[in-house]
Amino acid sequence: MRTKIIITGATSGIGLGTLKALANAQYEIILGCRNLQKTETIVQEITASNKQALIHIYHLDLASFESIRRFSDSIHRDFDSIDILFNNAGLFSDTKKETKQGFEMTVGVNYIGTYLLTMLLRDLVQKGINPQVINVCSRAALFGHISFKNGEFIKRKHGFLAYSASKYMQLLSTIYLAKRYDDMGIVFSAIHPGDVATNIWNGESFIMRTIGPLMQKNLLTLDEGIIAGIHLIENRPDVSGGFYQMHGEEIEFKKYDTNKAEVLIKKTNEVIQEHGFEF
Numbered sequence: 167m168r169t170k171i172i173i174t175g176a177t178s179g180i181g182l183g184t185l186k187a188l189a190n191a192q193y194e195i196i197l198g199c200r201n202l203q204k205t206e207t208i209v210q211e212i213t214a215s216n217k218q219a220l221i222h223i224y225h226l227d228l229a230s231f232e233s234i235r236r237f238s239d240s241i242h243r244d245f246d247s248i249d250i251l252f253n254n255a256g257l258f259s260d261t262k263k264e265t266k267q268g269f270e271m272t273v274g275v276n277y278i279g280t281y282l283l284t285m286l287l288r289d290l291v292q293k294g295i296n297p298q299v300i301n302v303c304s305r306a307a308l309f310g311h312i313s314f315k316n317g318e319f320i321k322r323k324h325g326f327l328a329y330s331a332s333k334y335m336q337l338l339s340t341i342y343l344a345k346r347y348d349d350m351g352i353v354f355s356a357i358h359p360g361d362v363a364t365n366i367w368n369g370e371s372f373i374m375r376t377i378g379p380l381m382q383k384n385l386l387t388l389d390e391g392i393i394a395g396i397h398l399i400e401n402r403p404d405v406s407g408g409f410y411q412m413h414g415e416e417i418e419f420k421k422y423d424t425n426k427a428e429v430l431i432k433k434t435n436e437v438i439q440e441h442g443f444e445f
Contacts, residue, residue, distance in 0.1 A: 168194040170248050170294065171399065172241070172287070174226060174280075175255025177204045180302055180359050183392040184252065186212065188399070189219035196245070198226030198237055198255070198283075228255055228279030229265040231441050238286035249294035250399060251287055253280045254302045258329050267441060269319045276332035278319060281339055282438055285445050292350045296402050300395060301340050303333050303356040303409065308421065310334020314429055319437060335430060337409060337419060342427040344407030353403055357394040358411045 169192060175181040176197050188195060189212050199205040205223050213219050224240050227233040241248070256276045265274035284299055291297045310330040312318060337356050344354040397413050409417045435445065 167295075168192060168220065169250065170194045170196065170245065171250040171252055172196045172198060172248055173252045173254055174198040174228070174283070175200075177201055177208060179254075180391055180395065181252075181254040182208065183389065184254065184395050184399075185221075187392055187396055189213075189216050189221065191218040193220070195219070195221045196241065196248070197221060197223050199223065200225070200227045200255075226255070226283075228275045228283065229271060231267055231279075231282065231438075231443070234279060234283050234286065235443075238283065241287060242290065245290060247293035247295075248287060248290040249297055251284060251291050251299045252302070252395065252399070253284065253300065254395070255280070256302065256332075258326075260325050262324050264320075267437075269437075270324060270328055272324060272328040273319055273332045273335065276329070277335040277339070278434060278438070280336065281434055282443065284343070286443075288347070288350075288352070291352055296353075297351060298353040298355065298398070298402050299340075299343075300398050301336055301354075301356045302395065303337050303340070303358060304329075305358045305411075305417065306330040307333035307337040307356075308419070310337075312426070312430065314433065318433065334421070335434075338422065338427045338430055339434070340409075341407045341419070341422055342424075342431055346431075348406060353406045355398055355403055355406070356409045357398060358409070358417060359391045359394050360411065 171193055173181055173185055173195060176185040177199055185195060197205055202223065202225050209221050209223060213221065224237055226237040257272060259271045263271035265271055269278055291299060306329055310333055312331055312335060340354050340356040393413065394411050398410060401414060409419050411417055
């Protein structure tokens with residue numbers, strides 16, 4: 167029986183590398199991607215050379231609650247269970263942008279959209295074999311800051327401040343959900359793939375256009391960047407709520423605060439519920 171895994175954002179970077187590594191007889195891969203045409207081209211290339219690959223394609227835009235809902239509805243319609251949810255899709259926006267719901271784009275996609283997707287698919291993952299949720303996070307989370315002021319998700323500045331905050335929120339929520347749903351049998355984990363040469367360095371501002379190419383010369387290769395994710399996919403941790411890199415080495419997260427995590431989840435649920443979702 168194949169392991170059913172959802173991978174978000176698989177048209178480039180870590181997602182694409184992970185897709186190619188798992189395109190074999192062991193996995194049934196479900197892709198959630200924003201650019202369907204690009205995804206279809208990639209999948210055609212993979213399946214043309216690998217007849218064992220079994221890959222499904224669905225549209226998913228984490229900057230839109232409506233898209234997330236449609237994706238969830240489609241997955242519930244087509245599958246009875248999911249073994250692994252690999253939350254890879256993310257971005258770094260060095261210019262001011264907003265999601266469809268008006269959240270700062272980086273926080274809206276990396277944290278809020280990913281959190282909503284996880285909550286909507288939680289029931290299917292619980293029914294999976296050795297179920298786990300893997301969030302592609304970053305060591306940038308260790309430098310993140312949240313204040314819980316009114317409009318925290320909307321007024322957040324773009325750039326590294328928003329990116330580090332989004333990854334801090336993602337890491338807090340990973341550990342919170344691990345504790346909250348411990349009895350469900352799902353292992354929640356976060357990974358730091360390393361500083362990898364991906365499209366995240368292709369910014370629009372003058373600074374990013376200047377330093378991006380320079381940074382990429384000293385970054386990890388994509389083959390190195392997918393190691394942390396592949397390791398957890400193939401070696402499910404015994405303990406839920408860990409933050410890992412490379413071959414399962416754990417990263418210490420001293421900034422975890424139970425009260426802050428509870429407030430974060432409460433505020434996140436509130437803004438999501440304002441748009442008609444109930445958990």
